[in-house]
Amino acid sequence: MLSLKQLLSHGLSKIGTFGSRIALTNFLLMSPVLMGSFSELARAGDSLSLPVHYALAILIFAIIWATLEFSVSIGTVIMLVYLADMGWIRRALIPSTGYISNDPITLISTFVSLLYFLRLVVLRKIPINTAISKTLLPLVIIMFLEVVNPLQGGIAVGLSGLIFRLGPLLWYYVGKMRGSRQMASLLFFVMVLVSVFEIIIGNRQWFGGFSEVEKFWIASGGGTQSAGKGYFRPFGTFLSFSEYVVVIVIGAGLCWVSFLQKKYIYIVPFIALFVTLFVSSSRGGMVSIFLVMVVMWAIQGKNYRAWLPRLAFAVVVALWGITFGLERVKEVEVDDKTQILVNHQIKGLSDPLGKDSTGGLHVGLITSGILQGFRVPTGIGLGAGTLGASKFGAGGGSSETDVSDMFASLGFIGGILYVVLCIRIFIGISKYWHDSRDVLALSTLALMTACNGRWSSGGHYAQSMFFWLIIGTMDKIIFEYYFMNKKSNPDNERRSEILKAGASS
Known part of the structure; x- marks a missing residue:
């Protein structure tokens, strides 16, 4: 009974x-x-x-x-x-x-x-049991307060900031409270499928031409970019070319992680994604995928001491590979339209500091955004710099990275909190990878590197939601991992306390 x-x-x-x-x-x-x-x-x-x-x-x-x-x-x-x-x-x-x-x-x-x-x-x-969650909560409170900041140009702009900046970040709490290893693994796999599907659609748009409704979308101000001579870059099923590129980089990065874990079949989608990324002529995308490849290989070392020399070696090999590869690409014959994008890519990668480089402009925007946080300590509002700012009258644009955007929008206190949050996320997941060798940690590090400073990018709906959901899930997994280790080894904890007491005396 x-x-x-x-x-x-x-x-x-x-x-x-x-x-x-x-x-x-x-x-x-x-x-x-x-x-x-x-x-x-x-x-x-x-x-x-x-x-x-x-x-x-x-x-x-x-x-x-x-x-x-x-x-x-x-x-x-x-x-x-x-x-x-x-x-x-x-x-x-x-x-x-x-x-x-x-x-x-x-x-x-x-x-x-x-x-x-x-x-x-x-x-x-509201969870506040980890370093990440304890840093995130005050940041969220500041972001809510900045919705009503009058400096941004009105409540409509503030609400747009809630949509583009705060909304994606709150997915952390879904992952933190209800995420699991099975969910994270499934989402990583689905993201690879999404990225492969996107390059199929993107290549159809570029080589087969845009449909009439896609042409109308471009004419209406859709978020694509000109490729020169009247051509426009593809954007797949996304709202913009920029998110299309980021998702391709994420997909390629996850395939690279699987390849490093000896799942060699993933090299096939990786090559397809890599080639499509190159032909898309996104210099930032290429820099991001090279960073992913170099960093993910470097941290395969068994301990922290091995990571730095492996990283230095990987950078040298990558630079040599880029130089050698660009010379071979120049010899490849492609159609005139594709040659426009290939020439743009070759020129940018072979001479990154040349007169046509936009690197100086990007650095200037980032520096200006950070300094803005100190010039206006209260910040200029959560919606400033988002798409909503231009739609509802405040004007302005993004300062290129999340960190500089947060300094400008939230003031120096919010900006510093965001920097601390980023550092704690990176340290927490890196330490967990070092201790556990969990492939989920490696995949998350690849995701962080692929996003390349744009973790909460306004207008990148799928990328931002996916990123913070995974971060929340990993924070939960990491907490449970160390909590269970501590619980199963109480003698180790006691021994640690005795050693600390002895050292202090």
Whole structure:
């Protein structure tokens, strides 16, 4: 005969299993509804407008929120795939509803993370049990306060900062509270699939030409870049070329990590991603992927002392490889259109400090952003420097990196807090990799390096959400790893305390 406690435990486990099944069932049942909505939109003509976008946003939000409640792994995968395809969804709606600048479907990720965070606040369950979480909470409080900073040009600009800067960062708490090793592994794998899918679409856009709706998107100010001579760079299913490039770098970096872990099949997608990245003519993207390759190989050393000499050796090999590779690429014959991008890439990589280099401009913007935090100690507002600033009247733009943006937006206190947060994230995950050799830690370090100083980049919806979700999950995994080691080795802890006491005396 089972006791009441055993009955309750058994019942709760059944409910948990049933909940997961319900979540999957809801997703499978709601998917045809979502697809049907797109079909109706296609047949509806020009009579539909903004209300349809709100209705669609509510529907997608409801699906993702309900799924997250029962299965965080399925819910976060749906969220990631949705954000990666959000540009395609917005363009697909243009023939029926027209181009909408402030589209509500871009708000879904922020609403999910914000509501989850507010629920933790109400329940008094905000985690502050690690160095990262203790640094993040005061930073979040400052960011909330900066939403109403009058210097940014109005509350609309502040709310845009909440969407572009704070919303992605709050995904940390979803990972911290509900993340798991299985979820992180699944998300890394899905991100590789997303990046491979993106280069297929991107190469179709470049070599096959843009569709009519993609041309309209470009003409309406879509976030792509000119390639010269009337050509535009591809952007896949994303809203912008810049996020397209970052996701390719992340995918290539994760493939490189798998290759280093002797999963040699991953070299195939890595080569495809690397070549596409080169042909895209993104110099920053190429620098990022070389950094990933060099750093990830260097930290394969067994201890910290081996990392620095391995890094120096890898840098020398990488520089030689770039020089040798560029000479070989010059001999490759490609079509005239692609030659424009290849020549731009070769020129930038072979002469990074030349007269055509924009490196000095980037350094100037970063320095100016940091100094702004000291010139205006209260900051100029969370939304300053985001896309919302130009839309709602404050003007200005990003200062190139998160650190300089945070100094300018939050003042020197917020900027310093963000720097401390970044350092603690890097040290925590590096130490965990050194101690555990967990491939999840190596993949996270590859992700951090691939993002290259843009961890909370406004407008990079999929990248930013993915990044902070993984950081939160890893913080949870790392805490549990050291907590369990300490718990299983109480004698070691006691011995450490005795040694400290002896040293102090």
